[in-house]
Amino acid sequence: MLCKEAGHEIVCLANLFPSESKEIDSYMYQSVGHEGIKAIGQATGLPLFRKEIRGRPLNTEKTYEVEEKDEVEDLFFLLKTIKSQYPNIEGVSVGAIQSSYQKDRVENVCKRLNLTPLCYLWEKDQIQLFDSMIHAGVDAIVIKVAAMGLTSKHLGMTLKEIRDHLLEMNKKYGSHVCGEGGEYETFVVDSPLYQKRISVDQCEAILHSDNSIAPVAYLKLNSLSLCDKNEIAQ
Template sequence: MMCSIKAGHNIVALANLKPQDNDELDSYMYQTVGHQAIELYAEAMALPLYRRTIHGSAMVTAQEYVVHPGDEVEDLFELLKEVKEKEQVEAVSVGAIFSDYQRLRVENVCSRLNLEPLAFLWQMEQEGLLKEMIAAGVHAIIIKVASLGLEPDTHLGKNVGDILPHLQQLSQKYGVNICGEGGEYETFTLDCPLFLKKIVIDSSEVVMHSDDAFAPVAYLRFLQMHLADKP
């Protein structure tokens, strides 16, 4: 979103797809962990938020997407269709960096709705991008780990900037994607220059999704959170 504003665009609304029951859907397309706090994004930015429950699943797993009823991509189509009708938006800003699978599906939806997809981070050098985001004042914490070298007890809840040296080591040693584009980890932003207030997590719990001996998969479930004034 920061890149969109820098390029001269105005952000008029936020859109999010949430899970029906579970926190973690293992979706090919969407991050669902941390969904409990999404409404605070909109409040922090003083923007309207449009949400839709994910009803579909990954029916079409080939690289190229063709419209298929029941696919999770169609949930995105319906969500953005509603946003376009109510807000008269002309473009959609997405944070895709490396995944052609995700990019092609967003482009498919945007083409059908006559919307322009904006992917300013696409194929940027990832270590440099992560450093740039940290330097720009993006305060994001790790809320899911799913990689060799990332431990639930040690890394969940940690500021990405604080564990950057560790991520660099994992990238060099094991080929871990330093921005988490391979699903190695997921984040939640607590503060950035676009927020009028910052998000504070008051309490959370660790949920073990897969207790693998070498690469356990676990995530944070937010229990209580609030907005606070920024210094």
């Protein structure tokens, strides 16, 4: 959204998804909710390019140097494929807020492909950023929790619904309000970039780790459909 406000044209979407269609722990990518990515492509009306994550986080140093079988190289080859079909693309939107680890790796890939990383969220105040997303019309639901103060009961809650609790957890435990520390993950069901709204028709909560302090649980999105924006989500 901020890229468009700055005058850029969104040409297509890119997504890296886990092998065997299951949620994985990645240093770089969100994998939970990957079954809903096609719906995002349909909702935006933009071409969607996808690649299976084959690599692993082998090089975990602060500054990335190319490692052949590292998961970062999956991003390199995905963007390389896209650039071969869209030779005029010039930049990549990057959603990093505070993660130097992720930002450095996307910048590394972009430099090798002569692309400009567009990091409009970088080092923004997280409370202000969170509220600005809601105000701008981003409707997202929590689909994974993995931090103190968050449990499976928070799955499916919207940003508006969980806002006050996240602020409380920030004061109590120092949690990142925007989930930048991996506290939670979201799935966007509607935004100004969407032509249609995504309806989550069927989902199931899966307990990944029954930790008494910080349980890890996520939603598997089993059935999704598109609806007109004026339809009330059920």
